[in-house]
Every structure is written in structure tokens, then in C-alpha cells.
Amino acid sequence: MRFGLFGSAQARRPQPGTELTDSSQGFREWIENNVEAEALGFHSTFVVEHHFTGFGQVSASLNLLTWLGARTTTLRLGTAVLVLPWHNPVLLAEQAATLDLLSGGRLDFGVGKGYRWNEFAGFCVDMEEADGRFNEALEVITKSFASDTPFSHRGRYWQYDNIVVEPPSAQRPHPPFWMGAGSTRSVREVVERGYNLLLGQYDLPDQALGFVEQFKRDVEARGRAFDPMQVGVARAVHIARDRGDLAAALERRYQGHVRINNLSRRPDGDDRDRFAHEDEREVRRLCDETAIFGTPDQIARKLEDLRAGGVEYVLINFGGSRENIRRFAREIMPAFDAPRHAVAAK
Numbered sequence: 001m002r003f004g005l006f007g008s009a010q011a012r013r014p015q016p017g018t019e020l021t022d023s024s025q026g027f028r029e030w031i032e033n034n035v036e037a038e039a040l041g042f043h044s045t046f047v048v049e050h051h052f053t054g055f056g057q058v059s060a061s062l063n064l065l066t067w068l069g070a071r072t073t074t075l076r077l078g079t080a081v082l083v084l085p086w087h088n089p090v091l092l093a094e095q096a097a098t099l100d101l102l103s104g105g106r107l108d109f110g111v112g113k114g115y116r117w118n119e120f121a122g123f124c125v126d127m128e129e130a131d132g133r134f135n136e137a138l139e140v141i142t143k144s145f146a147s148d149t150p151f152s153h154r155g156r157y158w159q160y161d162n163i164v165v166e167p168p169s170a171q172r173p174h175p176p177f178w179m180g181a182g183s184t185r186s187v188r189e190v191v192e193r194g195y196n197l198l199l200g201q202y203d204l205p206d207q208a209l210g211f212v213e214q215f216k217r218d219v220e221a222r223g224r225a226f227d228p229m230q231v232g233v234a235r236a237v238h239i240a241r242d243r244g245d246l247a248a249a250l251e252r253r254y255q256g257h258v259r260i261n262n263l264s265r266r267p268d269g270d271d272r273d274r275f276a277h278e279d280e281r282e283v284r285r286l287c288d289e290t291a292i293f294g295t296p297d298q299i300a301r302k303l304e305d306l307r308a309g310g311v312e313y314v315l316i317n318f319g320g321s322r323e324n325i326r327r328f329a330r331e332i333m334p335a336f337d338a339p340r341h342a343v344a345a346k
Helices: 024-042 061-071 089-102 117-122 129-147 184-193 206-220 243-264 280-290 295-306 322-331 333-337 340-346
Strands: 002-007 045-047 076-079 109-111 151-154 158-161 177-181 196-199 232-239 291-294 313-317
Touching: 002 024, 024 322, 045 061, 045 232, 061 076, 061 089, 089 109, 089 129, 089 184, 109 129, 117 129, 117 291, 129 151, 129 177, 177 184, 184 196, 184 206, 196 206, 206 232, 206 295, 232 243, 232 295, 232 322, 243 280, 243 291, 280 291, 291 295, 295 322, 295 333, 322 333
Parallel strands: 002 045, 002 313, 045 076, 076 109, 109 177, 177 196, 196 232, 232 291, 232 313
Antiparallel strands: 151 158
């Protein structure tokens, strides 16, 4: 079983009259966490892209990963995800290829359509255009990566004349594409595109295992070999010191989820709003049941349940805690280098 990191950094905005002058502190801590994670045996890191939050989330994912790529040698560098409707696809392909080239072929190119209303509104992009922009951007980006001769494109949203995209990526014909999914339909779409699959940290365990099984079945039905490393399952992990620490961690998870949902809501709250019908009890249950929180033994058992269901690649959100990264590597990861029964017997 392999483990990666998943999540974001946070840059605090300097306030007048305070001593805080370095608004990149959270970003620098994120870099150091990942540098140490590589040394501890983590396979990858996947970082989000978000905008206009007011609390300093990562917005320039490829820039941040380029800095990390210069500080590491083996860590896979993943985007989870780049939201294509907001980007010029040729410029994005150029930036991604540059990162892949400089890192020696370590980019995992995760893409998505976006879901936060405030981000689409901030960019003045109609959410109803998300599918069309996503599909056209993917067509252009794939051609940009793979074409060694000039091409032109005349689309609804972008037009290009006689271009060849530089530099070439290190991974040929392009870095691996990853795409998130949260339904049988979207898992099927990932398979049809030939991409790798990202499953979110708020997918209930049974749902996640069902999606993994569907992905494997659909891949093999198309005559392709299934590799468990083609599926990354994101989970939040916290090694609790005691019951009070566990309760506090669960409350932080709930409050963070609510804060993000509030940013994502449509102001009219219509039926297209994926968060319109959530209530507190249901959200708390979702947050609790999808979290892998507890003692090292409890966490190991939950991970073994995932592995028994076909999951071999887990992307972990440690909430920025370097202590948890270290403890996980020291107290939990070694068990998953051993045969499965060694963990199950605990």
C-alpha cells in the first residue's frame, strides 16, 4: 500500500499594525512538510486549487509544485485538481510541461470542472459553461502535450493559429491525467477517457469501495489492465492523543467543511446547488464517518478495511500537522509494507 499527501497550504494576509510580515508562512510550512514526507517514504503529494476564499488557500498550484519539485527528488507532484474552465488551456499546458520537465517527469496532472459558485462568479464565468469549457480545454491540452508539429484550433471558447506548445513534457506523450469522480456516471467517464481516478475525502467508505470496484470492472471490460495505483482515495487522518483531542479534531473538520460549503453555495439556493439541502446532523455524520481519526491501531484497522476492498493508494490530509505525518510514518506505515494478515491480526 502506498501513501501520499493531499490538501492545501494557507497564507495569512498581513494585518496593519501587527508583527506579521511573512504572509507565505503556511506555504513554507507546507513545503517543509512535503520535503520531510518524501524522506519518510510518502509517494506523492496532491494539492488543491481554489480562489477568492479570504483565508489564503492555494491558487497557483503549478507554481507551488514547481518550488516543491526543486526541493525534492522522488515525490510525485499532483494537482487535485486544476479547474480547467478558468484557464487558458495552452498556457496551462505550457506551465504543466515546464514543471514536468524540470522535475524529471514527476507531474500527475489532475483536472476538474469546478463546483464553487463564488469562484465562477469571481472569474465571471457562467457555471452552466463548465462542462463545455472543460471538454474543450481537455481537447486542446491533450493536443498541446502530444503534438510535435504545429496545429490550429477553432473552438467555442478558445482559438489558436499554427502553434506548437513548448517545452515538451518529460513524460510522453503527456503526464498522467487524473480526474475526480463521485458517481457511477462520472467514474464511467474517467474510464472512457483513459484517465486515473481521484476519489474525494468526503466519499463514504462503502461508496469509495464501490467506485473502486466499478473502475476496475470498467477498465478490464475495455481490455485494459487494472493497476491499483490508478486510483487515489483521499482521506483525512488524525492521530488523537486522547478523547478530548479526538473531539476537537472532529469539530475542526466539521467547521472547515461548513466554511467551504458556505463559499460554494449559489446565492439563490436553487436546486442546482449541491449543498442546498444539507442539515447539520447529516453533515456531522458525513464528516465523522469519512474521517480516519483515532489511535494508531484504530487508524490501521480502517486503512486495512480500505485495502481489503481493493484500495492500494491513499492520499492523506493531515491538516498541516507535521507531528501526525511523522507518527503515521513511524507507527502505521510499516504495517502496510507487511502482508495483509499482519495488519488484520492487530
